[in-house]
Amino acid sequence: MTVVSVVGARPQFVKLKPMSDALAAAGLDHQIVHTGQHYDSDMSEAFFHGLELAEPLVNLGVGSGSHATQTASVMVRLEPILREADPAWVLVYGDTNSTIGAALTAAKLRIRVAHIEAGLRSGNRDMPEEINRILADHSSDLLMAPTQLAMRNLRDEGLASRAHLTGDVMADVLVKATAELAAQGRDEDGDYVVATIHRASNTDDSVQLKNLVSALSRLQIPVKLVAHPRLLAAAANAGLDLAVGALEVLAPLPYLDMLRLMVHSRGVVTDSGGLQKEAFLLGVPCTTLRGETEWPETLVGGMNVLDPQGKRLEEIVQREVKPPDEQPYGDGQASVRIVKLLQTNVNER
Numbered sequence: 001m002t003v004v005s006v007v008g009a010r011p012q013f014v015k016l017k018p019m020s021d022a023l024a025a026a027g028l029d030h031q032i033v034h035t036g037q038h039y040d041s042d043m044s045e046a047f048f049h050g051l052e053l054a055e056p057l058v059n060l061g062v063g064s065g066s067h068a069t070q071t072a073s074v075m076v077r078l079e080p081i082l083r084e085a086d087p088a089w090v091l092v093y094g095d096t097n098s099t100i101g102a103a104l105t106a107a108k109l110r111i112r113v114a115h116i117e118a119g120l121r122s123g124n125r126d127m128p129e130e131i132n133r134i135l136a137d138h139s140s141d142l143l144m145a146p147t148q149l150a151m152r153n154l155r156d157e158g159l160a161s162r163a164h165l166t167g168d169v170m171a172d173v174l175v176k177a178t179a180e181l182a183a184q185g186r187d188e189d190g191d192y193v194v195a196t197i198h199r200a201s202n203t204d205d206s207v208q209l210k211n212l213v214s215a216l217s218r219l220q221i222p223v224k225l226v227a228h229p230r231l232l233a234a235a236a237n238a239g240l241d242l243a244v245g246a247l248e249v250l251a252p253l254p255y256l257d258m259l260r261l262m263v264h265s266r267g268v269v270t271d272s273g274g275l276q277k278e279a280f281l282l283g284v285p286c287t288t289l290r291g292e293t294e295w296p297e298t299l300v301g302g303m304n305v306l307d308p309q310g311k312r313l314e315e316i317v318q319r320e321v322k323p324p325d326e327q328p329y330g331d332g333q334a335s336v337r338i339v340k341l342l343q344t345n346v347n348e349r
């Protein structure tokens, strides 16, 4: 049985890691198609090397562009590859333009599609990722839901018969990575906060971006701003200097280095979905620079606080947090469950 994973953006390389390992352990033929949505080496190659992922079968070279351009390029370039490979399954991950482009292409070729990280909803359709999530779920044959809440969202949209509660593949990779970090020996905890900003709603509105950067720069503790290329481009456009006040600007980090930086920090300030969850799983307080989250489980016990305008940033270092007793993101075996589901559902539509 051949399985093709289509990935293109940084968080998808992380989700691909446990799936690649579980597919290999089951002895299945697994091919990787890289759409090329992310192309800078520190956004792509660094992840393939750091996570020891196999070379992609092909890189579609889609690159940057408007949503229509990016999505359409994925579709046009992927179609002949999928025709040729004729896999039993196409795996799509998360909520990017690569996800929706690949899901639509495979669905129209009548190749089975499984959506990993299905059922997430922020409730905010202004967010391009929200449209991608909804459409990817509705065009997929199997929906791998990371949480109970995701299962409920899928049921509410009439998708219960295709949905399975598997746990979260990002917990799978994190469990292994933290063991690796522990084996490397423990660094001292540092007196700093880690920050990232890259959501379009924060970068593409220059007033909003200036306000957030200004709020971060005024913190009384060093802030390590790990800058996504989209942030650097938006700051340059807005004539905004990022290296001011408390802020120290760092280039994007490989997965393990980012986890190490987070685990020793006093807190994380971010608009990323993945980082909110990683902070939660690492037991580090998080402030999310958005008005809503598709990971509401992280809000429990004050572990994560929504702060869309950056007005409550000072509290990140003093906030009392209580890691919950229950583990909403699964037991680190989601990828193994997903592979079993692929094997057992191969003849059904």
Ligand code: UD1
Pocket: 009, 010, 011, 037, 038, 039, 040, 041, 043, 044, 064, 065, 095, 096, 097, 098, 128, 129, 198, 200, 228, 229, 230, 233, 273
């Ligand atoms: C995309 C995803 C988002 C995901 C994020 C992770 C969509 C709609 N969004 O957002 O869900 O959380 O990836 O990073 O698919 N750029 C570079 N080099 C790169 C990649 C991007 O310079 O390697 C710059 C380009 O100027 C590009 C901009 O970043 O135009 C935005 O990139 P894009 O892939 O469109 O969206 P992300 O913000 O990365």
